[in-house]
Amino acid sequence: MEGTTGQERFLQIGEAAERANLTQRTLRYYEEKGLLAPPTRMEGGFRLYSPEDMERIERIRQLKELLGFSLAEIKEMLEAEDVRLQIRAGWRADADAGEKAEKIRRAREVTLHQIQLLDQKMAKMTAMRDELAARIKKYDEWLLRYSEAASNEERATPGS
Numbered sequence: 001m002e003g004t005t006g007q008e009r010f011l012q013i014g015e016a017a018e019r020a021n022l023t024q025r026t027l028r029y030y031e032e033k034g035l036l037a038p039p040t041r042m043e044g045g046f047r048l049y050s051p052e053d054m055e056r057i058e059r060i061r062q063l064k065e066l067l068g069f070s071l072a073e074i075k076e077m078l079e080a081e082d083v084r085l086q087i088r089a090g091w092r093a094d095a096d097a098g099e100k101a102e103k104i105r106r107a108r109e110v111t112l113h114q115i116q117l118l119d120q121k122m123a124k125m126t127a128m129r130d131e132l133a134a135r136i137k138k139y140d141e142w143l144l145r146y147s148e149a150a151s152n153e154e155r156a157t158p159g160s
Helices: 015-021 024-032 049-065 073-090 097-156
Strands: 047-049
Touching: 015 047, 024 047, 024 049, 047 049, 047 097, 049 073, 073 097
Parallel strands: none
Antiparallel strands: none
């Protein structure tokens, strides 16, 4: 948004909800559940959403819709992202190697936790897929059996 003041980069809740393809109620609910930090407010208390808030809302949508995460799982994923961002913001080029290594260990730890959450979701999806594939196999066996029986019945019926 070239040529805009900082205030104009912010969206009111109606605009934010429309851009995110969500309801205003959903945005308030995400805030209530701690998925979104309380947004900046205008005089009069109107919520204002920053570009960073909009990125976070999009991330929530991805986790919810694309990956099927629950709100609790989304919160865990976002908290890990927040830790990573805090580490990044606190990174000092002049810090000693021990401090840098500790920050990297912490970032690695939270990223491993995110992978663990994804692995759990994928394992559940794989189990469900395997169950459905087994059901298809059973249907195919039944279809073969009944198709053969139908063919035998047609051959046994005079005038076919």
